[in-house]
């Protein structure tokens with residue numbers, strides 16, 4: 001099974017998650033990077049990031065290489081912003097059609113991922129979603145995150 005983890009990170013939690021899972025599954029990694037990054041320091045990140053979600057914005061991304069046909073499984077890993085996957089994924093899903101199965105990972109601070117997963121499940125109706133994982137503050141809970149990722153990876157195989 002060939003897999004890829006497509007992720008975005010503002011403050012490192014999703015990057016840590018994606019890189020850890022990539023080692024477990026031997027997956028390829030693709031980081032999505034907006035052309036105009038949000039300043040990650042201070043409260044303003046909530047204002048600018050929240051505005052992107054509320055306005056349904058699709059931030060432009062730096063060029064990347066992705067060939068969906070290469071993969072049996074695509075894992076989308078995102079920070080949860082205002083109960084949604086961070087908006088760079090709206091851009092990515094507008095511009096790409098994923099083939100094969102999908103798994104979803106949401107990194108959050110305790111608000112959960114239910115709404116975000118429901119929205120994506122509706123949007124990705126043509127794919128089979130074979131797993132979802134809700135991770136709270138992975139960088140603060142590295143041991144627990146590693147355990148959850150190992151367990152999750154078994155379900156994906």
Ligand SMILES: Cc1cc2nc3c(=O)[nH]c(=O)nc-3n(C[C@H](O)[C@H](O)[C@H](O)COP(=O)(O)O)c2cc1C
Nearest residue numbers: 010011012013014049079080082083108109110111
């Ligand atoms: C704009 C913005 C909105 C957020 N909204 C939520 C939220 O609705 N629920 C939640 O639990 N955490 C929320 N968070 C916290 C992030 O989801 C959490 O810190 C995540 O682990 C960050 O991942 P990263 O370090 O990869 O950027 C928000 C963070 C930002 C910047």
